[in-house]
Amino acid sequence: MNRLGTAGMLAGNAIAAMTPLIFASMGGLFTELAGMLNIALEGLILVGAFFAIVIASATQSLFAGFIAGSLAAMILAWVYGAATIRLKANIFVTGLAANIFASGLTVVLSNQWFGTKGVIALKAPELTRPFVGTLGGIPFLGQALFSHNIFSYLSWICVIATWIIIHKTPAGIRMRATGANAEAVAASGFKPNAYRLQAIVMSGFFCGMAGASLSLPLAAYVPNMSAGRGWIALVAIYLGARKPGRIAIACFVFAFAESYSNYAQGLFRIPSEFMLAIPYAATLIALLAASLAERARRVNR
Amino acid sequence: MIEQERKRGKVLIATIAAAIASACLLILLFSKDFAGSLYLFFIAPLANSYYLGNLMASMVPLIVAGLGVAFAFESRNFNLGGEGQIYAGALAATLVALLLPESPALGVQLLSCAAAAAAGGLIGAFSGMLKRRLGVDELISSFLASSLIVLLVDYMVTGPLQDPASNFQTTRAIAPATAFAKIFLPSSLSIGIFVALIVSLAGKAVMDKTRFGFELKLCGANGEFAHYAGIDSGRYTLIPMALSGALHGLAGSLMIFGSYYRVMRGFSSGIGWSAIAVSLIAKNNPLALIPAAAFYSYLDSGAKSVMMGSDVSSEIVAIVQAVIFLLITASRLPFIKAFAPKKGGSE
Numbered sequence: 001m002n003r004l005g006t007a008g009m010l011a012g013n014a015i016a017a018m019t020p021l022i023f024a025s026m027g028g029l030f031t032e033l034a035g036m037l038n039i040a041l042e043g044l045i046l047v048g049a050f051f052a053i054v055i056a057s058a059t060q061s062l063f064a065g066f067i068a069g070s071l072a073a074m075i076l077a078w079v080y081g082a083a084t085i086r087l088k089a090n091i092f093v094t095g096l097a098a099n100i101f102a103s104g105l106t107v108v109l110s111n112q113w114f115g116t117k118g119v120i121a122l123k124a125p126e127l128t129r130p131f132v133g134t135l136g137g138i139p140f141l142g143q144a145l146f147s148h149n150i151f152s153y154l155s156w157i158c159v160i161a162t163w164i165i166i167h168k169t170p171a172g173i174r175m176r177a178t179g180a181n182a183e184a185v186a187a188s189g190f191k192p193n194a195y196r197l198q199a200i201v202m203s204g205f206f207c208g209m210a211g212a213s214l215s216l217p218l219a220a221y222v223p224n225m226s227a228g229r230g231w232i233a234l235v236a237i238y239l240g241a242r243k244p245g246r247i248a249i250a251c252f253v254f255a256f257a258e259s260y261s262n263y264a265q266g267l268f269r270i271p272s273e274f275m276l277a278i279p280y281a282a283t284l285i286a287l288l289a290a291s292l293a294e295r296a297r298r299v300n301r
Numbered sequence: 302m303i304e305q306e307r308k309r310g311k312v313l314i315a316t317i318a319a320a321i322a323s324a325c326l327l328i329l330l331f332s333k334d335f336a337g338s339l340y341l342f343f344i345a346p347l348a349n350s351y352y353l354g355n356l357m358a359s360m361v362p363l364i365v366a367g368l369g370v371a372f373a374f375e376s377r378n379f380n381l382g383g384e385g386q387i388y389a390g391a392l393a394a395t396l397v398a399l400l401l402p403e404s405p406a407l408g409v410q411l412l413s414c415a416a417a418a419a420a421g422g423l424i425g426a427f428s429g430m431l432k433r434r435l436g437v438d439e440l441i442s443s444f445l446a447s448s449l450i451v452l453l454v455d456y457m458v459t460g461p462l463q464d465p466a467s468n469f470q471t472t473r474a475i476a477p478a479t480a481f482a483k484i485f486l487p488s489s490l491s492i493g494i495f496v497a498l499i500v501s502l503a504g505k506a507v508m509d510k511t512r513f514g515f516e517l518k519l520c521g522a523n524g525e526f527a528h529y530a531g532i533d534s535g536r537y538t539l540i541p542m543a544l545s546g547a548l549h550g551l552a553g554s555l556m557i558f559g560s561y562y563r564v565m566r567g568f569s570s571g572i573g574w575s576a577i578a579v580s581l582i583a584k585n586n587p588l589a590l591i592p593a594a595a596f597y598s599y600l601d602s603g604a605k606s607v608m609m610g611s612d613v614s615s616e617i618v619a620i621v622q623a624v625i626f627l628l629i630t631a632s633r634l635p636f637i638k639a640f641a642p643k644k645g646g647s648e
Contacts, residue, residue, distance in 0.1 A: 039381075039440065079627070087631035092379055092440060093581060097626030100574060104619025111614040112331055228448055234441060273456035280449040287442065291435035 008143030010256075010263060016148055018248075018255035020045065020210040022155040024233035025240070025247050026162045027206025032237050033166060034199035035179030039095035040080050042230025043102030044204050048073040048211025050106045053221050054113070057122035065124065065216060070208030076102065077204025081197045103224060110221065120221045127151070127217050151213035156248075158206070163244045175199050228279055235283045239290050250286075257282040308632070309584065316582075316628040317596070323624045324600065327617045334611060341610045342603040354488020356595075356602045358560055362387065362552035362569070363594035364497040366576035368504040369421075369548030371585040375508065376541040377521040378429070379440040383549045383573025385447030386424050388454045388564075390417035390550025394557050395564050396462075398475040409479040410558055417554030418547040424450060425546020429539040439542060447573070458566050470566035481558045493559035500551070504587035517541060549573065571619075575601070578622055581629045 024041050031038035051072035056065025080098040084091045107117050114120045129136075130153065131146035138146070166172040175195045177185045182192040210229065215221050232254050240247030261278040264270065324342060332338035346352050366383055373380040380386075394413035401409050427446055431437040457472075464473040481491035508514040520527040520537040528534050553569060561568055579597050583589035604618035 037438070037440070039444075083627045083631065087628070087633050089628070089632070090630035093577075093626050093630045096381075096574070096577065097623045100619050100626060101623030104616045104623060107616040108327075108331065108614050108620065111616070117614065117616075228445075231441065231444060231448075235445075271456055271460060273452045273459075277449050277452040280445050280452070284442065284445045284449065287437055287445070288431070288435070291431070291437050295435055 004140050005143070008140040010260065011140075011144035012147050013259035013263070014252060014256040015144065016152060016255075017259045018251050019148075019152045019155045019213045020229055021233055021236060021251040021255055022159060022248055023206050023210035023213060024229055025236045025251055026155075026158050026244065027203035027210070028230075028233050028237050029162060029166075029242060029244065029247060030175065030199040030202040030206075032242060033176045033179045034196050035182065036084075036091055036196065036199070037234070038200065038203055039092060039234070040077070040098035040230070041203065041207050041233055042226050042228070043099035044073040044077055044207030045211045045214070045226040045230050046099075046102040046106055046224070047076050048208035049215040049225050050109070050211070050221055052208070052212035053120075053122055053124060053215035053219065054109075056124040056216060057219075060123075060125060062125050062127060062216060066209070066212050069212040069215075070205050073208030073211060074201055074204040077201050077207070078197075080204075081200030084200070085193050085197050099230075106221075107223065110223075118223065122219055122221070124216065124219045126219075149217055151209075151217070154209070155213070158209075159244045159248050166244075171195070171198070227276070228283075232279055232283050235287050239286055253286070254279065254282055312628070312631055312634060313582065313584075315634055316625055316631075319628055320600070320621050320625050324603070324617065324621050327620060328607065328613060331613045331617070332607075332611055338607050338611045338613060341607045345606045345610070346599055346602040350485065351488050352602060352606070354485040354490035356598050357485070357494055358488065358490045359598045359601065360591070360594040361493045361497045361559055362556050362572050363576055363579045363597055364590050365500050365555060366549045366552035366572060367579040367583065367590045367594060368501055368587055369425075369545040369552070370577050370580035371504070371583070371587060371590065372508075372517070372541045372548070373425075373545040374580060375521045375585050376517045376537045377524065378432070378538055378541050378545070380425060380428070380443050380542060380545040380549075381440055382424060382428060382443030382447030382450075382546065383576055384570065385450035385454075385573075386421035386546045386549035387553040387556075387569045387572050389424060389450050390421040390553030391557050391561075391569055392454050392457060392462075392472075392553075392564050393417045393420035393550065394554030395472055395475060398479055398557070399473055402476045402479075404479075406479045409476075410481070413558070414551055414554045417550040419550070421550020421553065422543045422547030425549070426539060426543035429542030432542070433535040433538045439538070443542070454564070455566055458564050462564075464563070472564045474563040475557065477562075479558070480562055489560040491559040493555045496555060498591070500548070501587045501590050504590075508587060513540075549576070552576070575622065578625050578629075582625065 024045055028038050028041050048069040052065040052069025055068035056062050076098055080094050083089045083094045110120055111117050127149040129147065129149050135146040136142040166176055174185060174190055175198065178192045178195040185192045211226070214225055236247050236250040236254060239250040258279050261275055265275050325339065328338045328342060329335055346356055366387060370380060370383065394417040397413040397416045398409050401412065424446055428439045428443040431442050432439040459470045462472045464471050481493050483491050516527065516532050517537050519530070520532060520534045524534050552572070556569060575597055579590060579593045582593035582596065600621055601618055604615040607613050608615035
């Protein structure tokens, strides 16, 4: 492969790896803006991934799988949100509940339905790659931008949609107001708790899509296939200063680290544990660097 | 105050009831032989001395790591890195014990446990330091650091430290003479249980009788007030996180000397999360950790016994654990509201 081809492949892999991160971080952004740190993203993604592929395979319909994954994650998000808001439980502990529930439920069900706790390979229709036949032929750009399945383009639309929702719709503006000053929202005659719960269920919907975008293209469910993406998404939200566009850029950086390390493994035979560790290391380093930069800025001021 | 205590008690009872109910429901859903599985879940763990002893042995890391969780929680820090700290502690302890094969047992045990506590403590201190110096959320940093550490230990166990004589993914075993003495054969219960009891007593003393414990709780209850009272609240982020990590590391070493003797890949997986459940059930009270750990170990050994004896996978215990997490911190209950005393009544 020539150099341009390699570059196109690397960029393309990074953009593909970015897709679930974008969905998850847009979901987490809603809860973040409503004033809550949502550590349940990880579990919500996992549940979405499991039900999306299982239902897609059972019905042989990708759309049904997509709906099932999103719905399952929304239901779990609602339970998590209801316990947190209606029962006034500690949000971090209920977030753990959601994560532990997700990893337990997926193992129990996969053991029950498929007789294995390992990888479940399933038959499902192939995802559309809308531009492969046309724009996909362009050198570099074709591989980098137009080789992807429908989920990648959907995730880009989601970034724009998220921006519109939080800045231009009354519900989104009130959601942000809830995070900034819940008392003022209550004084204006609105219910902050309703907006909080709405934000959590929204995060469930987006994480469900994140999960579907992991399992449907693979036509398989891999145990713990969310692999820390919910946590990486949280850091991306922080690095992106809670702005959808910047968050997408942060997601790209993490996705690039992930896909580049996959590429490097092919060249240097790095132990698989190190490969799996790279996203966590990259996230931790980014978190550290951003905090150091933030402190430097504060000191200089 | 008493009102609040009573409410907490109700929440605790409701949570435990919901946990047991959900276990029954899961068995009903997933098992073909409901009565048989129910017996395996609830009765079998207590039915003979072997199971009972193993149940008590599994309390050891839960009590010690649970105390670690409690110290962090009481100062309002969330240590989500327990998994990695326990695993790293176990590896550190095993390494020290393997390097000193001919030394007196007590010396090896003390040195190993100290190394384990240091390993866990450093990992905890890392997150505490990040929060203190840079304001990085300790919840996220401790989780990320722990995930990283788990993978590194996995690598060590399956790579450089793999026992060449074994087909399993494990390190070499420590010398049998250096393991803790067994006290309830044939089960794996060892004198580690006394270590755990002493640690929880010491934890109680530190939390309730020392200036450190008092200031730590003050910072947890009201950081701003503590700040104006002249307490260095940053210190009470760093030290509790380090202490929490150290206790998790110690828990890992007790598992090695008590029951496992070697680090197998993923052998301690899940203990960190369970310790959080135990500490929440105990409301961060060091002495209450003992019954809380007993309850939790009971559920866990029930799930294992169901898995071995029937068609249900042991991960149902994770779902039960999730139910506990979901409800244990609730300050309002949906179904038993009717029993609560009316507000503004004639008191």
